[in-house]
Amino acid sequence: MNNSEIYIAIAVMAIANLITRALPFLFFHKKEQPKYMKFISDNFPAMIMIILIFYTLAKVDFANAPYGLKELIAISITALLHIKLNNYLISIFIGTLSYMVLVQYI
Amino acid sequence: MKYKEEMKFAFKVSIPVLMGYCILGFAFGLLMVSMKYDIIIPIIMSIFIYAGALQFLAIGFFSAKLALFDIFIASLFVNIRQAFYGLSVLDKFKDSKNLKPYLIFALTDETYGLITSIKENKNINHKYYYFFLSLFNQFYWVTGTILGAIFASYISFDTNGLEFSLTALFVVLAIEQYKVNKNYIPFLIGAISSILAIVFLPIANMLIASIIISLVFLFIFKKRVINE
Numbered sequence: 001m002n003n004s005e006i007y008i009a010i011a012v013m014a015i016a017n018l019i020t021r022a023l024p025f026l027f028f029h030k031k032e033q034p035k036y037m038k039f040i041s042d043n044f045p046a047m048i049m050i051i052l053i054f055y056t057l058a059k060v061d062f063a064n065a066p067y068g069l070k071e072l073i074a075i076s077i078t079a080l081l082h083i084k085l086n087n088y089l090i091s092i093f094i095g096t097l098s099y100m101v102l103v104q105y106i
Numbered sequence: 107m108k109y110k111e112e113m114k115f116a117f118k119v120s121i122p123v124l125m126g127y128c129i130l131g132f133a134f135g136l137l138m139v140s141m142k143y144d145i146i147i148p149i150i151m152s153i154f155i156y157a158g159a160l161q162f163l164a165i166g167f168f169s170a171k172l173a174l175f176d177i178f179i180a181s182l183f184v185n186i187r188q189a190f191y192g193l194s195v196l197d198k199f200k201d202s203k204n205l206k207p208y209l210i211f212a213l214t215d216e217t218y219g220l221i222t223s224i225k226e227n228k229n230i231n232h233k234y235y236y237f238f239l240s241l242f243n244q245f246y247w248v249t250g251t252i253l254g255a256i257f258a259s260y261i262s263f264d265t266n267g268l269e270f271s272l273t274a275l276f277v278v279l280a281i282e283q284y285k286v287n288k289n290y291i292p293f294l295i296g297a298i299s300s301i302l303a304i305v306f307l308p309i310a311n312m313l314i315a316s317i318i319i320s321l322v323f324l325f326i327f328k329k330r331v332i333n334e
Binding site for chain 2: 016022
């Protein structure tokens with residue numbers, strides 16, 4: 001994209017993001033939300049996080065060497081750190097650093 | 107100064123977010139400028155979009171030249187969880203009048219977390235406390251972005267692999283989700299839908315397609331999801 005296309009795209013994202021934040025203030029004045037909404041709101045965040053992990057890895061070639069092994073190693077490091085230490089800055093920082101080392105030096 | 111107490115209390119509450127937003131904002135600014143985007147672009151994004159995951163994803167949208175409509179739909183779905191946050195602060199924001207538009211605009215995951223979980227001091231004006239808390243948090247995010255963008259334009263180093271910070275962010279968020287919703291089925295549905303979309307569809311359609319597939323699966327297996 002060139003710069004003017006990028007600025008338009010930024011405006012579109014800003015509007016879409018604002019809509020998601022403003023939606024309940026526009027439509028829901030009651031406290032009770034419909035049952036199907038509760039079902040989606042309970043389960044959608046888990047699905048979308050996994051989808052986004054795959055989305056960020058969509059360009060990785062799993063069919064040829066190194067078969068996405070570097071990504072798997074870095075994800076394991078990130079996840080293990082997060083389960084052990086429960087500090088998201090450490091998990092993201094060390095996880096990213098280890099991936100950078102894997103792709104730059106190995 | 108008027109509202110000094112509200113400001114002080116808001117600052118104290120916002121300290122845990124200070125580090126996080128400065129560092130993630132820094133990484134975002136650094137990543138964009140090191141990929142040769144104008145220094146002003148990440149800064150504008152942090153001021154007007156102000157949504158971490160979406161801003162990182164946007165870099166992919168730009169380079170894939172995604173159509174505006176697809177960007178719109180993808181942004182809605184990526185951040186639709188925020189609509190559920192709003193539901194639980196409807197009451198808190200009820201009397202905030204002229205400050206309400208900004209409070210809604212700035213309702214990020216972290217600000218929502220603080221507003222709903224920190225015990226409030228009864229002697230302060232709540233709407234100004236929420237306002238300063240939201241403002242401080244965005245200030246940290248924008249400051250981090252500016253510092254990262256400037257840093258990248260002066261110092262050049264090999265940033266190959268830095269984009270993994272986004273994957274790592276979602277891994278962390280998925281683990282956090284599991285703590286809230288200890289049901290493996292939605293995670294499994296997310297994985298299966300993504301794999302189907304990657305195998306059968308071009309990458310440009312993958313995000314939206316996997317979201318649609320996952321929603322279909324969610325309702326097909328509704329009983330199992332609820333009983334698990």
